[in-house]
Amino acid sequence: MDDDQLSRAFAALADPTRRDLVSRLALGDAAVGDLAAPYDMSLQAVSKHIAVLERAGLVTRSRDAQRRPVRLDAEVLGELTGWIDRHRRAAEARMSRLEDVLADPETAPPATPTHAPSEEGQP
Incomplete structure (x- = not known):
């Protein structure tokens, strides 16, 4: 689709x-x-x-x-359901990782910057 x-x-x-x-x-x-x-x-x-x-x-x-x-x-409904399901599984996986980090912050991966600095070294 x-x-x-x-x-x-x-x-x-x-x-x-x-x-x-x-x-x-x-x-x-x-x-x-x-x-x-x-x-x-x-x-x-x-x-x-x-x-x-x-x-x-x-x-x-x-x-x-x-x-x-x-x-x-029903086939088109199945395709819509599949699209929703893929996104639901991805969101659940993110939430599960967040729950793991909150449960044990020491196992959290190091923080990564949300943006790269510009070439002049300024944000």
Whole structure:
């Protein structure tokens, strides 16, 4: 997943209505009318939310006779989860190292400067 796709997916999921639609689609495919039923908004407004999810690659629509069911793309969700997981593991590793240093400061690696001095010897 490239950065643009990642940005579109997270932007789409920033909206609570779209997150709710994704949660509902995790239970199974649904028609737009069925998805719109619990909301106090027009069918057109819900369709626009679904279009945002579709552009982000999170859902697809297929044709089933007269119906156009909306389907969650589990593979894309897996890629988002993988991205989040990598960053979570890195943050946990940093916190674990910090906890080790705080538990025994004598084992801490020597401090490194946060910036290199300029050529004239001034910061």
